[in-house]
Amino acid sequence: MATVAAKTLRLSLAAATLSVCSLAAEAAKKEALSSVADLSYGVTLYHYFQNDYFNALSELYVAKERGGIQGHSDNPAIIEGGISLAFGMHNTASDLFNELLADESKPTSVKNAAWLNLSKLAYQRSQWSTAAQSLANLDAENASHLVNIERLALQTNIHIHQDNLQAAEDSLNLLIESKGKKDPTAWPYYLHHNLASAYGRNGNFSQAISHYQSVYAADLTEYSLEPDLQLALRDKAHTAAGFSHLALNEYEAAQAEFNQVRLVDGLSNQALLGSGWAAYGQEVYGDAIRPWQELLRRSLFEPEVQEASLALPFAYEKMGAQGEALLAYLDAENTYESELDRIDTATRALSDIALLPLLNIEVDRNSNWLNTPELVEAPIINYLQRLVTRNQFQARVQELRDMQALIEELTVWEQKLTDYQDLNQARTEQRAQQDLEIQNRDYDTLIQTLAEQKATVDTEISRIRSEEDYFALATDPDTLDLIKRAKRSKALAEKAGDLVSPRKQAQAKLYWGILYWQQSQNFHDNLWTLEQQRDSLAREISTVKDSFDRVMDASHNAPDIIPMQQRLDQAEADIAQKQDNLTQLLATIENELRTELLAELEQQKLRVRFYLAETKLSIARLYDTRPIDGDLLIDTNEQETHSLPEVSPGSGNSDINGNSIIDDDTSALDSAPQEEGSDDA
Template identity: 50%
Template sequence: MAAVTLKRLSQLLAGSCLLAAVAAPSYAGKPLTEVADLRYGVTLYHYYQKDYFQALTELYRADVAGGIQGHGDNPAIIEGGISLAFGMKNSATEIFTQLLADESRPPKVRNTAWFYLAKLAYTRGQWDDAEAALAKLDREHISRLMAQEAETISASILIRRGQLQEAQAAISQIKAPSVWLNFLNYNMASALGRDGQFEVAIPYYEAVWQAPIKEDSDDLELQLVLRDRARTAAGYSELALGSFPDASIDFSRVRLTPVLANQALLGNGWAALNRQLYSTALAPWQELLRRNFMYPEVQEAHLAIPFAYEKMGAAGEALLAYANAESAYEQELDRIARARQELQRSDLLQLLAVEIDRNSSWLADQQPDLDQVINYLHTLVAQNQFQARVQELRDLQSLQQNIDQWQVKLTDYRDLSAARASNRAAQAETVAALDYPTIVARLVAQRDQLQAKISRIEAEHDYLALADEQQSDLVKRANSAYDKSQRLAEQLSREQIAKARLLRGILYWQEAQSYHDKRWQLQQAMAAANAQLDAVKESYQRVQLAVDQAPDLIPMNERMAAAQVRLDTNQQRLSATMDLVTAELQQQLLAELELQRKRVLFFLSEARLSIARLYDHSNRNANSVPVASDSAAIDSDSAPIDNDSTPIDSDSAATDNNNAVDADDSGAAEPATTGEEFQ
């Protein structure tokens, strides 16, 4: 399918796949504001921000991390839709095929997968596969819009196969009006025109411009351009049938603003000339003379006008017009030569002025901003194949930008890693200067001494050893008083001796009573000290491990090195692909310039022959008015149409809105989508 059609299809596809996903029956009862998996929520956030590239990246990251949980087939449908929108047909086909592998999936999910597989097959020209996929649709669970487009694709397949009678029958069965039906009618008429069935083709063209216009539609310009193309094509079909008045009517109803009006103006002149209305024929052709000379219709008008003068018997005006045409053709050849030189020595990317936009490549209708040289090649640039290659170049540039960004990021990451390693080395020197092993060993020795003391106290039940300083002082004083009372017993009364013994006994009793509590507290403090000491030793071991082996830095450095290799490999592949695409585009542009040069040379030779013929006729008939001979450059009995069997030649029909109507290389427009979402 043509590039513009694919992009418009992708607009519908990316939105509709999301709608189909969130409308799956298994999640019909859930509020749309809830997500069961944060990664799915991040994906939806980027999707609604129209950052499709990042949305697809989040899906890939989630898949590597184990997949998105709690949302069924929704992530897969979104991934398939965005992949197709970015032109990743193989990936999209694989995703939708996997969805169909499980027959227990809901009908809406299976319908969505079959429908997109049909579209994929159609874009690849695989008519049988597309037809087979459409046949698998469950018509009881299909939306109205999906059913309409499925009918359009089915009829388009018949047209592509050349089964025109079957296609006509299929179109007649489509009752509901839609934009797809308009494109079908146009394609049907174009196919009939290529087959020489102009009389049969005209009613299909009429159906296009008779279809009601939706004024509030976002595609209003598309509808108007399609009408203009249908009227222009019908006019040339009527020229071929000799219905010159009807052709004039159709040509005159084409808007004058689009570039497509050039064909209508040219055809309108020939329709009038064939009715011998020579003055009437001059009006549209003279309008063409005011337009850019690079258009083929303008170039032809420079020959048609003097030819009309000859028919009117104005030999002098004809000779002057032929001379002006000769000069214009010579100037055009000079411009073509300069354009060729510019194209060969300039950077094609700068000439195309392709802006890098990683999201709008396929999800938006875009046309490259063209400079003077590329504008001169508007015919080629408007063709689908060229646009598709330019689109690929834009995608490649986006990938190049992504690789460049990652090159910068990797450099920053390496600098951060080096800075962390440097800081760690400085910290290691600080740790080494503090001599942590000696400090830890001293603390262990002190802990061991304290543990030995506690063990001795427990073994000897030396509860006085656990007394605090104040209590120990009291015990010492009581022991001293008791000892004195024993030495001076003869000098002291019994009461005094008893008091000394009682005071000593009370203190000993108090210490005996608090011994178990104090021992428990000491054991708890000892356990805490052991834990802290173990933590210090473990922390020191971690520091040593980080210094000696760097378990956090080394794996990261290894991953960065592997990423650098991948980037370098992808950079080489990308550069080779970009060179290939650029070379192909340049060759296409040069070939188009050569075709234009040959066409202008033909017109130039015709102008010179006509001038010579008029001079020769004037010399032989000095007193007569020169008239057109049988060897005239353009025969009045037939209009100079590039393709006799095709009302509109896709290679010469350019519109001011290339996204509006897209004709393939054979002259027929593809069925396009409206950008609406499936229901």
């Protein structure tokens, strides 16, 4: 069941990824790629397409805070739901899709996307009937091609989990018919494999083999899957098909399947082991020995190698090479005892060792951390490698990565906020300096003085208007000089009285009169101009006063600095709190991982003990069957004569180089031999 659950999880994760990608691609297709109506939407996609879900969601959150993304219809909501799903925020995604469905006005395409994703969410939670129900709500007739392909793929997987294999077959056939010849979707490969595994679990090995063969029947295609993935999937299918043939006692067919598996990755261990048993079944013990010897060159951490250690001497026995058999049993005994010691050492080490540095997830969240060189030296890393192939463990590691990534984000913000605090402090100091400067320059008094002077001008203008003081508005220096002289002449003439001739007096009055007349002519224009200038001055003084008041307000209340300071302080506190929460959660997950690892070690120990016990029994059996004449079973001089053909790595089973990225934790691979064992037991 663990294997089934693990497989389910992996496939569902793949489904989620493919689905979100296709939805985003569909969303993007509806418009020219360059014509994003809202740049935030484009930035979200940019992060999302690089699997940077955190920044993609952050961009969406910021856009929502600023009024939402405009001009992209419902795509942002679908994208947010999809990214939330990919980022492991299942409840959030579920809420978002349900919100979309609750709105009657949403178009069918949006509702279909929501139903599909809700179905996936239920699938990931192993709620098969809910997943099926959500899928049934999808309007298949009006769904796009991509959505329909995903719907059929998901439906097939759901049927498999519900053990309705005929319905799963039907869905898969429908998918293959619908996809068209040129559609590069990889779904059929996965689904054939899943279906084959399900048949294998049910003991229907013939059907299982048929579907495994479908996995590798198609040509290697350039677009459907990454080449490594295709080859890895083929290895997996060949191996599982081989074990299925073994279960049916079809040894030659099994051998043929195992021979197709590349020798380059972890999966080849199972193929080599199976290949040995296939030859053994045909009683060609020499051929059984070759793959097992190859296995024995590999790490004893692998269960297949452990099994081969015991199987090899058994084959020697069958060949009548009792001496070699005993030697090999003794070697196996030593090896198993050493392995038990190693497991004990690793178990003790695990109690003290910090797992997170060992997992090395902080180096690069996208790296293949188990391949990091320093980890290879770690005492328990080989056991970790066994664990990492399990999806439950991978899910935990993904959670750890997410937590670690969040902590790193917050650490970056923590450092930034320190700088921003400094920046704000510098602004505060600059503001204080400006405040001092304002005080020194006494702008307040200056403005007051200006206002007083303006009041004086007002009074004067009022007087000129009321008294109609025409001469008061003269500004031309020549005119002013003439007025001065005329005034003086008129005053002198009046003062001199009869001493000045009437003609001169009249002349003085005339000049005065002319000037008076001239000024009176311009008086109203000049007065109007003057009053305009006065009003303008009043406005300018008012503006200056307002500016000054604002500066003083900014200086005293610092509307840009004090609130920012408060926000910065609050943000620092929030960051510290979230970091604490994350660290605690990280410790919880680490402890869970430790428990899993201890359980893994315990399983290893049980398995090795079992093999050790079998080995000891076999050794005892061989000693018991020692020839009566007392000949030694082990004659070192005779060992050379019993030497068996050596195999070179890669002979027979290897064809293409490549590294598998698919784990060995498949139900198909495990189920065939287990079924066989169970039947015989």
